[in-house]
Amino acid sequence: MLTLLGLGLEPTDISLKGLELAKKADAVYLEKYTSIVLDETEIERVIGREIKHAYREDIEGSDGGDPLIIKEALDKDIVLLVVGTPLFATTHTELLIRAQELKIGINVLHNASIQSAMGCCGFNSYGFGKTVSIPFFIDNWRPYDFIKNIMTNFNNGLHTLCLLDIKINEPTIATLMGQENVRYNRFMTINEAISQIEEAADKFGNTELNNIKIVGIERLGQKTERFVYGTLSELKDKEYGPPLHSIIIPSAHGNAMEKECVERFFASR
Amino acid sequence: MLTLLGLGLEPTDISLKGLELAKKADAVYLEKYTSIVLDETEIERVIGREIKHAYREDIEGSDGGDPLIIKEALDKDIVLLVVGTPLFATTHTELLIRAQELKIGINVLHNASIQSAMGCCGFNSYGFGKTVSIPFFIDNWRPYDFIKNIMTNFNNGLHTLCLLDIKINEPTIATLMGQENVRYNRFMTINEAISQIEEAADKFGNTELNNIKIVGIERLGQKTERFVYGTLSELKDKEYGPPLHSIIIPSAHGNAMEKECVERFFASR
Numbered sequence: 001m002l003t004l005l006g007l008g009l010e011p012t013d014i015s016l017k018g019l020e021l022a023k024k025a026d027a028v029y030l031e032k033y034t035s036i037v038l039d040e041t042e043i044e045r046v047i048g049r050e051i052k053h054a055y056r057e058d059i060e061g062s063d064g065g066d067p068l069i070i071k072e073a074l075d076k077d078i079v080l081l082v083v084g085t086p087l088f089a090t091t092h093t094e095l096l097i098r099a100q101e102l103k104i105g106i107n108v109l110h111n112a113s114i115q116s117a118m119g120c121c122g123f124n125s126y127g128f129g130k131t132v133s134i135p136f137f138i139d140n141w142r143p144y145d146f147i148k149n150i151m152t153n154f155n156n157g158l159h160t161l162c163l164l165d166i167k168i169n170e171p172t173i174a175t176l177m178g179q180e181n182v183r184y185n186r187f188m189t190i191n192e193a194i195s196q197i198e199e200a201a202d203k204f205g206n207t208e209l210n211n212i213k214i215v216g217i218e219r220l221g222q223k224t225e226r227f228v229y230g231t232l233s234e235l236k237d238k239e240y241g242p243p244l245h246s247i248i249i250p251s252a253h254g255n256a257m258e259k260e261c262v263e264r265f266f267a268s269r
Numbered sequence: 270m271l272t273l274l275g276l277g278l279e280p281t282d283i284s285l286k287g288l289e290l291a292k293k294a295d296a297v298y299l300e301k302y303t304s305i306v307l308d309e310t311e312i313e314r315v316i317g318r319e320i321k322h323a324y325r326e327d328i329e330g331s332d333g334g335d336p337l338i339i340k341e342a343l344d345k346d347i348v349l350l351v352v353g354t355p356l357f358a359t360t361h362t363e364l365l366i367r368a369q370e371l372k373i374g375i376n377v378l379h380n381a382s383i384q385s386a387m388g389c390c391g392f393n394s395y396g397f398g399k400t401v402s403i404p405f406f407i408d409n410w411r412p413y414d415f416i417k418n419i420m421t422n423f424n425n426g427l428h429t430l431c432l433l434d435i436k437i438n439e440p441t442i443a444t445l446m447g448q449e450n451v452r453y454n455r456f457m458t459i460n461e462a463i464s465q466i467e468e469a470a471d472k473f474g475n476t477e478l479n480n481i482k483i484v485g486i487e488r489l490g491q492k493t494e495r496f497v498y499g500t501l502s503e504l505k506d507k508e509y510g511p512p513l514h515s516i517i518i519p520s521a522h523g524n525a526m527e528k529e530c531v532e533r534f535f536a537s538r
Contacts, residue, residue, distance in 0.1 A: 010286075013284045015284055016315065092388075093391055109282075110381035115384050122366075126401075126402065152425075158399055221379050
């Protein structure tokens with residue numbers, strides 16, 4: 001049995017149903033590949049038991065064989081805790097497909113994700129177009145495609161939720177070459193995202209975003225949640241707290257109530 | 270203090286944090302306006318206390334004055350239970366704005382909504398465009414606009430989540446005229462939605478949807494959840510169970526893995 005258990009946005013967002021299942025499972029893993037890791041000590045306290053770590057290779061496999069999670073679920077009752085909601089990332093969908101092929105029972109517990117919380121600063125959920133991921137640019141790899149999706153939404157009167165890239169347990173080049181054994185986490189900040197948005201917009205000659213106000217979101221749904229509201233250049237050099245950061249780019253035609261609501265929310269924080 | 274507490278997709282989806290707040294609040298209301306009502310006895314059992322009902326007028330007000338919920342929150346600790354996640358409907362955003370104007374403390378607990386669960390049948394969350402609502406057609410009021418949004422998504426390679434209309438505690442014409450005191454609930458079925466989609470598509474000459482397979486979803490996230498997969502005409506006359514129903518219309522270019530996943534999921538259920 002494989003249970004994908006959405007944790008929501010902070011540890012006490014776990015559902016009653018989820019808590020029951022986690023308490024009685026044979027093993028509980030925390031997925032540390034697609035999401036930022038919440039306070040693990042707090043998760044263990046809430047669930048009342050030890051949790052193990054599941055990294056990329058435990059979930060996707062690395063040798064062409066089945067990943068650890070699938071192998072264990074063949075004859076055990078395994079819970080995989082996923083920050084936010086499962087089935088948001090294709091990784092989890094692939095796990096379910098493989099489990100079904102092997103006749104492993106499956107169970108999915110949905111929970112709050114940024115997509116169910118994006119109404120947080122006054123924007124109507126119906127007003128959002130396609131969600132966009134902004135990947136880390138590296139030296140020669142600067143995928144600018146996301147700006148096209150942002151501009152399509154913007155010009156069609158739709159808001160864009162921008163999810164900012166994260167790297168978890170990532171090896172260094174030297175680690176890959178066997179010269180050291182260092183792994184690191186990296187979370188894109190609002191500053192970095194704005195800098196990449198500007199570069200991409202510049203590349204395609206998009207100047208429409210220069211003067212509009214966007215929303216920077218820090219740690220959505222957590223106790224320390226914070227919003228900032230301003231133009232790209234106003235927000236680019238501000239100081240922000242710990243991850244996760246996200247950005248909402250309102251449509252070109254955002255309605256008055258939405259704007260009023262945003263202003264009020266931000267004025268009060 | 271006003272807490273908007275997302276219940277998720279079934280009563281035991283309530284979060285630990287939410288349960289704590291509901292237990293110690295001065296009063297707990299169940300919002301019976303924007304959402305289908307889950308099993309109330311089960312909600313009361315889970316929370317361990319009596320819950321009151323909040324209808325449209327209690328939430329939006331009816332005499333231009335503040336609604337009941339706001340009046341009570343001025344000096345009491347009020348929890349409003351919302352099926353799914355709050356802030357999905359503008360109704361709740363308006364409540365928050367009014368609470369802020371009156372300096373009432375506010376608290377929002379996000380939870381699973383159909384939007385965080387729409388990856389359920391293998392479609393990637395990133396592949397969805399604007400969410401569409403399909404309103405009940407009545408004699409002279411047949412708003413066809415939703416089909417334009419569906420077709421824009423479809424032709425741009427984006428899936429569409431269609432939310433089907435609901436009417437809760439609705440007065441009859443005779444009730445409005447003071448001749449009787451009857452109120453009713455009505456939930457759009459997959460059958461009715463398909464019939465309206467066909468009528469709207471016909472109106473605008475859209476024939477592209479005729480041969481593609483769509484997904485009908487019954488009671489997403491609940492124990493009795495069920496999916497059906499077929500063309501509009503195949504699904505139109507099938508028998509479905511109790512509400513809530515929803516529909517996903519895959520994009521014109523749906524990728525192979527998504528389609529494989531849908532087929533597998535449906536084949537197995």
